[in-house]
Amino acid sequence: MRALSLMRMIALVGLVLLVPPATAQEWPSRPVRFINPFGAGGVNDTIVAASRPGIESRLKQPMVVENRTGGGGQIGMQAIALAAPDGYTFGMVPSNTMVISQFLFKSTLDPLKDFIPVTVLVDVPLLLAVTAKHPARSVGELLADIRANPGKFNFASPGLGTPPHLASEMLVRSLGLSAVHIPYKGGHDSAMALATGEVQFMVIAQASLASQIAAGTVRPLAVAAKSRLQSLPDLPTFEQAGHADLQQIIPRNWWGIIAPKGTPAAIVNRLADEFRQVIAEPEAQRRVRAVGLETVGSTPAQFAAQLPDEARRWGDLIRTMDLKAQ
Incomplete structure (x- = not known):
């Protein structure tokens, strides 16, 4: 009897081992x-x-x-x-x-x-944009104004350590400019700050500024990409705008x-x-x-x-x- 029970237990264990774990085909069973x-x-x-x-x-x-x-x-x-x-x-x-x-x-x-x-x-190619309340129509005009007014320009980012924050810091520091970083909680808040003129410029993805660009409350000046964006065909790359050096600074x-x-x-x-x-x-x-x-x-x-x-x-x-x- 004991031998029979042992045989049954061994057989049961064998069957369990033959049952495969949950597979990718069975996943997911909930949200x-x-x-x-x-x-x-x-x-x-x-x-x-x-x-x-x-x-x-x-x-x-x-x-x-x-x-x-x-x-x-x-x-x-x-x-x-x-x-x-x-x-x-x-x-x-x-x-x-x-x-x-x-x-x-x-x-x-x-x-x-x-x-x-x-x-x-x-x-996500990043672009440099200014509030429409600023007169700059080119990268050169914006940089010249920042250089002429050290410490008086603010730039936004969607958060500390984000690519827009890092790209803006690299741009400002590599050119020896003086500007103040103001971090916000996400792309929406930083885009609104640029649109209202709370900050003067920022480096950001087009997706974060799409509605503001369409409304004309912000003005993109150049994009860090190998070629022009299909969605903004009139926007030059940094290289086309005469600033190939900035193209290399802004991170992927x-x-x-x-x-x-x-x-x-x-x-x-x-x-x-x-x-x-x-x-x-x-x-x-x-x-x-x-x-x-x-x-x-x-x-x-x-x-x-x-x-x-x-x-x-x-x-x-x-x-x-x-x-x-x-």
């Missing part, structure tokens, strides 16, 4: 959350609008976006890192949180070790998807593939290009490969310029 470490407005809103219909259709579950602002993105990044790695929480993050913020803020996180790269969704900016460390590879690969297919669809392409974004859709391996080089480059530059979060 999937995406944490954005910055406020609503700007690029992230465009990405969500362009990708949500397709992602929800493919996953057959709601795509829930949660804004967790503060600390230059560090609060949101902590929330992503501490989330259960079960495939139901991801981060929708800009490049600065993965390759720049670690050099500006004290944090227990190591972005290159504590997260799994899923996919880069879009590249992107938005992508990351996962908490330990998230199953099958789920990571499936989500990357789903986003890649969604952002390749004509309607998604139309939405992102309308505000100056370019779709990427990298694989997890491609995303992971680019991060160390970017971190080294910007770490060296931040140390050289002695930039610090305020």
Whole structure:
């Protein structure tokens, strides 16, 4: 009898071992959350609008976006890192949180070790813009006025340590100018500050200024891109505007998807593939290009490969310029 019971137990264990764990095909069975470490407005809103219909259709579950602002993105990044790695929480993050913020803020996180790269969704060219209340019609005119009035110009950013903040600081310092940085909570607030004349200029993505550009309350002067944007064909690149040096100063900016460390590879690969297919669809392409974004859709391996080089480059530059979060 005991031998029979032992045989039954062995058989039962064998059956359990033959049952595979949950697969990417079975995932997801409930809503999937995406944490954005910055406020609503700007690029992230465009990405969500362009990708949500397709992602929800493919996953057959709601795509829930949660804004967790503060600390230059560090609060949101902590929330992503501490989330259960079960495939139901991801981060929708800009490049600065993965390759720049670690050099500006004290944090227990190591972005290159504590997260799994899923996919880069879009590249985000940055443009230099002034409030329409300022008379400058070119980059040269703006720089000349700042130089003639040291300390009297303010520039905005959507937050400490963001690419717009870093790009503006690099522009000001590399040219030996004097201007005051005023950080805001997200792209919407910083765009409104520029439109009302609370600040005089900023470096920012077109997506954050789309409505203000259309309303004529802000004036873009040049874009840091290899060629003109389809959405703003009359806007010159910095090189075309006679400032090729500034083209090299302004950092590459992107938005992508990351996962908490330990998230199953099958789920990571499936989500990357789903986003890649969604952002390749004509309607998604139309939405992102309308505000100056370019779709990427990298694989997890491609995303992971680019991060160390970017971190080294910007770490060296931040140390050289002695930039610090305020």
